[in-house]
């Protein structure tokens with residue numbers, strides 16, 4: 001397969017020079033777009049949308065038709081993997097994801113198995129292949145998965161908003177059971193991401209959305225160690241092209257240096273830290289992705305321009321190593337036209353900073 005005609009995103013991740021700073025947004029295909037809501041209605045539900053490769057492809061392309069984004073991200077969810085393990089994923093309106101059979105019993109944890117990416121997850125691989133064909137090498141396609149710990153949070157709690165009480169109790173009472181879940185998850189995610197790469201994903205991102213809820217010692221033992229295991233098992237090159245990997249730990253500011261050493265090419269930053277300070281801490285070991293507060297997009301166009309420039313100024317003069325993004329997913333309340341202001345400001349102002 002060919003290198004995309006716009007490879008700015010891949011080059012920035014690999015710290016090669018670019019003419020401007022590339023930008024994409026976490027959850028760029030989502031409920032802030034009326035056309036997304038329309039396709040989701042046609043699909044019947046969010047899960048049916050994920051499970052239809054044709055419709056997943058349609059919504060992946062929607063934000064690219066509106067904005068000059070520099071990457072596409074597979075439309076799917078991190079919870080497809082535990083769903084394929086048989087936990088029974090469903091979404092109840094307004095309450096987020098839930099599992100019919102949360103993982104609490106020792107026997108169920110012992111019985112947990114790595115799902116075959118070509119079996120119950122085949123629909124994800126079919127979506128990746130279909131999106132690659134539809135993109136026709138215009139921009140690169142990002143594949144993704146949840147981190148073993150973040151998946152375990154949902155698998156054990158079975159619902160959002162439980163303050164992690166089951167998984168945290170298990171960490172302190174039965175760490176052996178948590179390690180068993182994490183080992184299965186790490187193997188499952190490695191195979192899942194490699195299958196996405198084989199199907200056409202040109203970069204991969206690991207979402208560690210809940211690692212930041214752990215103590216310093218527990219983070220290293222129960223989250224970072226398994227991220228490292230995945231990084232060591234990923235396909236690094238396909239058809240002569242490097243496949244860059246991004247690790248995003250929400251609330252991971254404490255551990256930047258350690259995450260930067262886990263084997264990834266880039267670190268995703270949430271909005272709580274200053275990107276320039278982060279850059280000074282990790283040097284040129286990895287690229288950085290982030291980190292505008294998603295709430296900025298709810299404010300006026302003037303505020304969006306000012307805050308976007310502030311992130312670019314803070315990263316500082318350099319012609320590479322920064323992928324602009326939000327510090328977390330875009331809010332469903334974002335006015336769609338505000339995203340145009342953000343994307344155009346990133347492109348124009350970063351060219352200006354490079355003297356182009």
Ligand code: CP3
Nearest residue numbers: 026027028029030046073074075076077078096207209329
């Ligand atoms: O970035 C993208 O555009 C790719 C698609 C994507 C989705 N979820 C689509 C989605 C990605 C990368 C994810 C990752 C994901 N899913 C994470 C990690 C990132 C993060 O936000 O921290 C997590 C924790 C999940 C689990 C999950 N799925 C949650 C908490 C929710 C929100 C529930 C809600 O009602 O807001 C989902 C649902 C979900 N995943 C939506 C989308 C567009 C909204 C579903 C809808 O249309 O109703």
